[in-house]
Amino acid sequence: MRFSALKILREGLTGNRGWTPMWREPQPKPRYKVLIVGGGGHGLATAYYLAKEFGETDVAVLEKGWLGSGNIGRNTTIIRSNYLLEGNQPFYEFSLRLWEGLEQDFNYNAMVSQRGILNLFHSDPQRDAYVRRGNAMILSGADAVLLDQGELRKMCPFLDYENARFPIQGALWQPRGGSVRHDAVAWGYARGADSRGVDILQNCEVTGFRIESGTLKGVETSRGAIEADKVVVCAAGSSSRVMALAGMRLPIESHVLQAFVSEGLKPIIPGVITFGAGHFYVSQSDKGGLVFGGDIDGYNTYAQRGNLPVVQDVCEGGMAIMPMIGRARLLRMWGGVMDMSMDGSPFIDRTHIDGLYFNGGWCYGGFKATPASGFCTAHLLATDKPHPTATQFRLDRFRRGAPIDEKGAGAQANLH
């Protein structure tokens, strides 16, 4: 079914009775060419691009819960390509370009909204670092604008320019950054993949891998054994657990990132704003809620919930730059489990087991990466070569001494 305004009109006039399911609920087949473990954003996007771009439709997505129940269903929806390093920036710019055409591509309005992202800076060295970053962005074909305080004031009159502990000097602005309705991304990809023949198997948990003399043969699941030529694990948050079933240890720790949304408010915040002297970022959803977050709690966990000190830290950051939000109320807080890698950057790579591929380590940057991650993973599966924008996301990069360490924090997962 193709969605359009006309379709809505017709359905509205006939009682909205003619809608059909967005995806099938198929039974698992005994064998597929490709299995994708994880029915979140990255897994569904991989399936979609495999089918659409590489013509591979003998594919199943195995999701232990309901589709989109992982981090695609619990994030703060920001898209941007404002990275510093050569290993990252072209990939995220590729992703942003895919976002820009996504809705027309999969005929679903995920509300990709490029209202801009502002990274505030508070000191001269920080400004210099943002200049370096902005230049790197432009060198990789992205957009970046350096705003001084006067220009920033025009865009955000509500920031605390007078009384801030760390004065707001200006911002690095990426006008093409923004936000997306996150659930709709999962739904749109699922619909697009399903309509091309991909089986999305919900409530289907992988419980083991069948590996014979270094070659992958298939997986065991809660819905029976399934054979496959290739299996890719896209289960960020649970990567270590799933890959441990294949006997692998990863340079990844699981951490919880809390996120917050306020009660609905009339529009007041133009785009995404990030604090440069503390842990806080915020945007305002189309419904009017302030969607915000900050740092991870900082300890290994698989519990999708955090603790109060980080809630306080995040709200302190918010009040530090925009004291008008003091009377806005925090409506909901939740936590998502992150794959925190040892350098803060992800992996899209083959493993030492023939036929087993890995996509993970997204830290808290996974949402914005969804389209490119899916595309590049599909590329790797289909061609056995990394996509040109994802050549550095290798599992052996620490062994070689080539971390992609944006923050310069070293091999300490919770500092990235």
Added chain:
Amino acid sequence: MAEITLTSIPCLGGVDLRIGAIRVLERDDLALISVAVPQEGEAAVADALRSTWDLPMPAPQRVSTAGDRSALWGAPDQVLLLGPRSTEWEGEVAAALDGKGYVTDQTHAWAILEVRGPGIQAAFERLVPLDLDPEMFPPGAAARTALEHMAAIVLRLEAERFLLLSASSTAQSFLHAVTTTLTWYEEIAPGA
């Protein structure tokens, strides 16, 4: 340049004020000396403290006192000596320990406030994260903690008399935190 001599200026200018029934004053008359206990050297340090000042080694989170000198438990291998400030004391301590412990004068690393008065424990509920219930934290208890993002040592002298120690560089922020707490307490519970 014999005509110039340096003067020691209190971190908080010798502040002494009253907020409601509670008094806040800077204790610039105290010295704080760290004694690190060498590996396997605890008995020797304990002997030295006892024989010189009659000070027992403090238990964790406790203070031992003899006359105007106290010993605070600092860490598993560290004791903090608190006593009257004099230029000689570091030397005295070093002499008393005679190499049995590593002595570092920490007097100037800390600003010390004495806070006392009725209702102080209730007022501190909005400042100090520790459980100050007298059963848990009786007079003679001391603990390091953080309040309002600042490292602090909280020492209970009497039921309603505390010493609060904060890094000397953040002394102004620390004082602000303390006085704001006491002012609010007064406003929320007038005369309590």
Added chain:
Amino acid sequence: MIINHPLLGPRDASEFVYKGDVALIDRPDGMETSLDEMHDYLHLRDNPAGEHQELWYHEQGDRSWLVVTRNTLTHEITNVTLARDVARARGRSR
């Protein structure tokens, strides 16, 4: 979270700094260590969903490093010991 410090009793976790897997104690010292050994020591973690032994530093307290046994699914803490004792028990000395 509350960490029951073996010497100081229960303290709010916000007084502590987290480092990670207790295996970080087992640094392969010495000149003959291979690059691979050192790589694995620093980068590869078990990351279990369940009981986890991990290092915490009591920064706003007595500066002790602690080994905390905590369940990563429930956050239940079942044991807390001084890391120095654990290090010695794991054979570390000078």
Added chain:
Amino acid sequence: MRVAGGLIDRSRTVKFQWNERWMTGHPGDTLASALLANDIRLVGRSFKYHRPRGIFSAGAEEPNALVELGKGAAREPNTRATQVELTSGLYATSQNHRGTLGWDWLALNDALAPFLSAGFYYKTFMWPKAFWERIYEPTIRAAAGLGRLSGAPDPDSYAHGVLHCDLLVIGAGPAGLAAALAGGRAGLRVVLADEDFQPGGRLNAEQFEVDGQPGATWAAETARLLAEMPRVRVMPRTIVFGVYDHGTYGALERTTGGGPRQTLWKIHAKRALLAAGATERSIAFPQNDRPGIMLAGAVRTYLNRFGVAPAGRVAVLTNNDDGLRTAADLRARGIEVAATIDTREGGAVVATRGRQGLREITLASGKRVRTECLAVSGGWSPNVHLTCHHRGRPVWRDDLAAFVPGGALPPGLSVIGAAAGTMTLAATLREAHLAASTVAEALGATQGVGDPPRASDESAAITAFWHVKGQGRAWVDLQNDVTTKDIAQSHLEGFRAVEHVKRYTTLGMATDQGKTSNVLGLAILADVAGQSIEQTGTTIFRPPYTPVAIGAFAGRARGKEFRPTRLTPSHNWAAENGADFVETGLWLRAQWFRRPGEAGWRDSVDREVRTVRSGVGICDVTTLGKIDIKGRDAAEFLDRVYANAFLKLAVGKTRYGLMLREDGFVYDDGTTARLGEHHYVMTTTTANAGLVFQNLEFARQCLWPDLDVHLVSVTDAWAQFAVAGPRSRALLSRVVDGRDLSNEAFPFMACTKCTVFGGTPARLFRISFSGELAYEIAVPTRFGDSMIRALMAAGEDLEVAPYGTEALGVLRIEKGHAAGNEINGQTTARMLGLGGMVSKKKSAIGAKLSEREEMVREDGLSLVGLRPVNRAEMLTAGAHFLAPGDPADMAHDQGWMTSVAYSPELGHSIGLGFLKRGTERMGETVRAYSPVRGEDRLVEVRSPHHIDPEGVRQRG
């Protein structure tokens, strides 16, 4: 309208404003009860269709009566009128309408409702592509949202506090009061927290008796008893909003009187009893959203507690016995009951009329009944919210037609009373008493707990009934305008998991978090899917239980108090002497010292740099981390934590130390001085002081636990000043007592303990960051202010002048010293030209992994100096290097400019940067390309040591 009775104080009147109209109420009223007393029925608009909305409930579950409170900067949007304590002068206005509340233009949406069904926006607004951001989205955004933020800083303050107790009782209804009483009698430390300003919970809303007294009287009496117990703390106006790990509860207290507006409490409780009661829910029937349609229990609350009848004529629709009590209570107050409709007897409401307020209902029989209020009871849902905060899942009980706490509850938390599904009073009181007794016993309390309060059990029988099917929309979520049809459509489109339905329809995602709608929605979904509620599942609740102001979470940490400010010992002196200060981490440091006649900062900085190069300058460098390291094994320890050798450093000598992370990248640098046989003092950078200390502690406790080495941070103990410039020796010779400072007696990198100005203890180091003859001298912190004044006086004839961080930066860039811009965690020793310092003879931290293949590439980056080809041009940091002629893209990126300065000595701009194969490219010209600054300059590559590359001056 007011009727007799209630717990309000009728002897006093409170004036307040509603939509600019003055009205009156009484102490004890809420804004909602006062509005109803003033016959206000229309109070708001729904989110999507802008349907008229009236007061629906009497508590935290209120979906409709959201108002803006206060004006100006203090305006507080989305406030539930049902929870606002009426105070004198209170100013409230309705929100979320364009035009007046009565004439809201956005109610046009309601006419378009067929086209705005669940998820409509996902299927349209995609063409033309550019219209989304330019037209569709702005229009949607402008229409969405609820109340308005003022846009001005919140004028109020918020406190944080920490409480510790044995037993936290959440809710001061009958269960909570009985539990607190038993716990208090047992001698436990008890905190009793309740969101209401009046303890008693449903006892205040009902006509029950406890211990032979009216329930409300017993509640007030019990609260008074509790308040007198020294170890019990009764906290009204305090909502426990979240359960965190290990018995930590988040609670928000609305403070009365002066001081902070609210206090956010962290309550550490050994045990907790959740006595949060239950929330009534509605029944879905056609047009069930009109003002005047209320929860039956709320009608009793208004009647019995506030002495207010929502209307002169009320009909009742119920599926349970509790609802029937509403009719009885109304009759008792002389209010006409227009109809009592019991679904268990086949009764139903099939239509309603009255756009801005209910006028008439149509019964299943077709009979029309005139009524201005319809009291609806679809049964009660236990308030299980807090039991889900550790992701426990409630379980369904058919006999109650409700979810009760289930799954893994947060450790230490038990549930009592209606929150546990115990729906009758006597049973609740017994259960609460028993639960508190059990806690007391478990915690070793020895005192008796007394007898439980007595009451009789009323009937609470219920037969589940959810949905009157018929013509017209039946609302499930009143705020977000989710109807039964939306749920059915969602199912039709394949959104069948509960979470999918919630996300697709927005059911339960409004400010009330679905307190009255979730269970109803679930029941409708179960019905559509043809399965049981158990099979359908449930969503879980997340904190906070009710929304909490962001300002409360932040507490005092805002504005200048966001973080503490560290002041240097010379701060006051600097302020008196024209300093401009700059934030450096938590420190405030003098950036430069402006003198009369200096037009801009550059004048001041240039002068300060020249002073150091030609005379003598003083800079407060206290902010550098300083760690005293003592012990028999201190040398061995240092040798393992620094990449370069430290075993042979002599007493009285200082050495530059390069510290790596274990992954081989540069972590920090500084100098370490050996002041005694077993005594070293290490300096770290300002930024890394705390982290380095932490890592050193890790090394000494965890890696080498038997080394005898001890660390004390002395950053705050010493006021340290750099005294730099050719005349620095002359100045210090006047300052340091009885010591020969000649180059022979005290050469470069010497250090010593000494005294200054006739006896003040000091530490003296001959080290140089500027490249000039220079020293650092430290005195105990309290002498720092006196010291800077004394140094200035002593050096007056030498024309000594202070210099700030900006000049410090210029000096080090001229000298080619790497600092934070270069050592940013991504840098190898090799990049800094310090690769040779990393000793291969020992396995110091980071040494091994610094040898990894990609880190020792011959074509890697290295630190170079730069100057503009056109010397008149000013360089800026952050520019990327490109070979002239290469395209400007990532593939041809060759490095970047890290630091720049104007060198007064050289008379032009200079820079430092990392350049690919930089050391081999001296004299080459490259492009410094900075498109975000609109700059593209040619620069010449040279040694990073712009001045005195041989280091003659600092050794002189």
